[in-house]
Amino acid sequence: MAKSKVLFAKAQLERIDKAYSLPYKFMNLLEASPLKNMITPGNIVAIKIHVGDMEHGGYRTIRPIFVRVLVDYVKKLGGIPFITDTWGLRHIIVGLENGYNYETIGAIALPVSGIKETDLVKVRVPNPLRVSEIEVGSAVYYADVLINFAHSKGHPSSGYGGAIKNVSMGCTGPNTRSAIHNLEREDQIGRAFQEGLADAFHAVILNKPNKVYNINYVLDVQPTCDCAPWSDIPIVPDIGILASEDVVALEKATLDLINNAPVVPGSIGEKAGLKPGDNKFFIIHGKDPYIQVEAAHRKGLGNMEYDLVEV
Amino acid sequence: MAGYKVYVDTSKCIGCAQCYVACPNKVFAIINKKAVPVNQDACVGCRACIVKCSTNAITITPRDVYAFYTRFYKRT
Numbered sequence: 029m030a031k032s033k034v035l036f037a038k039a040q041l042e043r044i045d046k047a048y049s050l051p052y053k054f055m056n057l058l059e060a061s062p063l064k065n066m067i068t069p070g071n072i073v074a075i076k077i078h079v080g081d082m083e084h085g086g087y088r089t090i091r092p093i094f095v096r097v098l099v100d101y102v103k104k105l106g107g108i109p110f111i112t113d114t115w116g117l118r119h120i121i122v123g124l125e126n127g128y129n130y131e132t133i134g135a136i137a138l139p140v141s142g143i144k145e146t147d148l149v150k151v152r153v154p155n156p157l158r159v160s161e162i163e164v165g166s167a168v169y170y171a172d173v174l175i176n177f178a179h180s181k182g183h184p185s186s187g188y189g190g191a192i193k194n195v196s197m198g199c200t201g202p203n204t205r206s207a208i209h210n211l212e213r214e215d216q217i218g219r220a221f222q223e224g225l226a227d228a229f230h231a232v233i234l235n236k237p238n239k240v241y242n243i244n245y246v247l248d249v250q251p252t253c254d255c256a257p258w259s260d261i262p263i264v265p266d267i268g269i270l271a272s273e274d275v276v277a278l279e280k281a282t283l284d285l286i287n288n289a290p291v292v293p294g295s296i297g298e299k300a301g302l303k304p305g306d307n308k309f310f311i312i313h314g315k316d317p318y319i320q321v322e323a324a325h326r327k328g329l330g331n332m333e334y335d336l337v338e339v
Numbered sequence: 340m341a342g343y344k345v346y347v348d349t350s351k352c353i354g355c356a357q358c359y360v361a362c363p364n365k366v367f368a369i370i371n372k373k374a375v376p377v378n379q380d381a382c383v384g385c386r387a388c389i390v391k392c393s394t395n396a397i398t399i400t401p402r403d404v405y406a407f408y409t410r411f412y413k414r415t
Contacts (some may be wrong), residue, residue, distance in 0.1 A: 082389075116390040145390045184401075202387030206363035209383030251411075256401070296411040312411075 032277035039266040069106025074171035078254040079123025085257030088248035092127040117143040140165030148201040151231040157223040162231035163201035182251040187309035188317030191242040196228035218315030226323035243271040263297030264289035276330025345376035351396035358388035
């Protein structure tokens with residue numbers, strides 16, 4: 029099986045020139061991506077991001093400028109973009125307060141499943157590992173294209189949350205989230221939970237063959253989730269933005285880069301005594317994050333082998 | 340399993356039972372026209388109750404998560 033291509037825009041500035049700064053590299057990444065073949069003029073394009081926690085304690089979410097770059101590119105291709113997240117209208121208002129509004133990003137924000145999470149479509153999971161039926165938010169279900177723009181960071185339940193979790197938990201309804209969280213009781217290393225995530229991801233993308241593009245924002249790699257009402261300093265220095273049609277390759281590449289990176293002094297990465305090469309989130313959270321990647325691979329959602337292509 | 344503390348502000352709660360209906364894990368009971376989180380241990384933090392509540396009366400906070408991280412963070 030051929031290796032999957034993962035595009036990589038490095039955060040590091042090689043020259044004092046805007047072309048080498050990440051927003052411009054992100055534009056290059058999008059130009060090099062298959063999005064131009066996915067989006068036809070008139071398509072409605074859902075961009076799933078995490079807009080932040082409900083209590084304004086967390087602040088390390090995706091910077092709005094990068095969402096703007098993505099929105100502008102979708103519009104350039106003739107698509108009609110909107111951003112979306114779960115937890116109903118109140119969470120969308122949090123997103124507006126956190127800087128994701130029409131003025132800043134050039135697109136409207138919609139709750140993925142209505143103002144109170146009632147607009148859901150039930151989808152049967154093919155070859156389920158843990159969960160056989162998933163409730164998918166209608167805004168994503170009926171969108172023509174899904175751009176899964178995730179923030180890569182740690183998570184207490186799965187060790188790590190990135191592209192897989194952004195869709196599995198962020199595009200689904202409360203019964204699905206609850207069913208998957210209940211799987212945490214099954215084992216200590218987060219296996220059942222992460223296999224549930226892979227099932228949910230599969231169900232969400234099922235009606236969108238070749239119409240899903242996954243992006244990992246690997247900056248501000250904080251120890252816990254964007255849903256927590258706190259942020260801590262990142263455990264590794266900023267890495268950049270990675271993207272692929274293949275979510276397995278993307279997540280594997282992201283975790284490998286995080287694990288090979290040095291730790292940030294003063295972070296809990298340093299307190300945990302982490303070194304380059306360590307499975308960092310496994311040591312911090314006690315949950316092996318590669319389980320979700322392998323589970324998605326077993327379900328036929330992608331390839332563990334990848335080529336990292338720098339833009 | 341993180342474990343969550345569920346809190347209902349009884350001065351805001353109007354006893355409409357939306358949280359009782361929404362909760363997939365049957366955390367709530369309606370007692371004397373107020374929502375009471377009688378089954379807190381069942382909460383997995385899905386936030387279905389918060390989304391449905393019309394008076395913003397419910398908060399949930401992670402609980403046991405702190406015990407695991409005491410090697411990094413001071414207990415609150």
